[in-house]
Amino acid sequence: MAVLHHYAFCPHSRFVRLSLAEMGVESESAEARPWERSEDFLQLNPSGTTPVLCEDDLAIPGATVIAEYLDETRGRALNGRRLLPTDPALRVEVRRLVEWFNVKFFEEVTSYLLEEKILKRFQRGASPDASAIRAARANMRYHLRYIGYLAASRKWLAGDTLTYADLAAAAHLSCADYLGDVPWDEDEHAKDWYARVKSRPAFRPILVDRVPGMVPAQHYADLDF
């Protein structure tokens, strides 16, 4: 069975957990603590980041690389439920949006929130940088509008079916939502779309994740928020 090395509040890990669940791929899960930079983990992924999927003696590091691998090994059997659909224009759009969330949104929003609000709890003497959190919140509003714009013009973010694009966006938003940093009231379309993704069975394990000593925002696990 495949093993996913992941960290519960790493949005890239959540993206892969959602993808595996939507595809019906069973896997074992192993908690990684990338900030400890253990030799064993660097052997699996020299860049030292989560997630890493291990299958058949192959270590597959990084959300994008794992998504391509899963599509190549399982995609065809999923037919209409394929998360990277066969149409060339749709493949471009799904990949564009996955990159948007996994790289741009991460750089502009989730990486700040994760570092300042969660990872610094594990660093002795570190305190959150308020200006980084303010920047993340300002950037969030612009990204939420973009998600709302996509959700208003399409059934799912990339088109008519659920794809990797929805899972990448929802993975990042779910991390920010735990921290109470998604202003849902500002965009009805984004909120409706997220409620649909959040209510999928694949999302359940993510809604029970907890940072030790840190209570999630009240609506975090509420499907009718």
Place this chain on the structure above:
Amino acid sequence: MAVLHHYAFCPHSRFVRLSLAEMGVESESAEARPWERSEDFLQLNPSGTTPVLCEDDLAIPGATVIAEYLDETRGRALNGRRLLPTDPALRVEVRRLVEWFNVKFFEEVTSYLLEEKILKRFQRGASPDASAIRAARANMRYHLRYIGYLAASRKWLAGDTLTYADLAAAAHLSCADYLGDVPWDEDEHAKDWYARVKSRPAFRPILVDRVPGMVPAQHYADLDF
């Protein structure tokens, strides 16, 4: 014919130019100036970054998305010269390294050099931040050792054949090399590997690129540096 919207000193653009040339795909080229954020360009790529490849009414934005698209539309016909080889483990390794250079190396090295040394020339009143340049140079040394380590144990960076991994690494290094910021003397294996990539016909157009008013490092276009 496909049109590539690119900027000469954008490493992601160079990666796609090299890929198109290695694949024998003819394309027209259109200079983009992403920092001007023109409406026309944002229509092609909402994230506002280069490169964008346009073909058959489809705008394909971003180096990784373009590489996957080119492999899916042209890869099979290339057989043994395919830049993303068919073996699953090799596909993982090529994609891991492309991400290493296009995301990690970019964040840690080329984005600083590009911003401080080139883009600030076009911003009235901006002056280069010496500490950012120092950080880029320090990070470069560690990346150069990693390239040397790969080049010492394999014929090309990902394995026995030239792949996207070599083109991504060489694209980023070529931008830094123009600025004289690659300490080639520190790693013989990295230098030998780069000399091999640099001497390929696909590399010629990149060696004649010039920043107006900025002379390249003396050895920039020298194949025997």
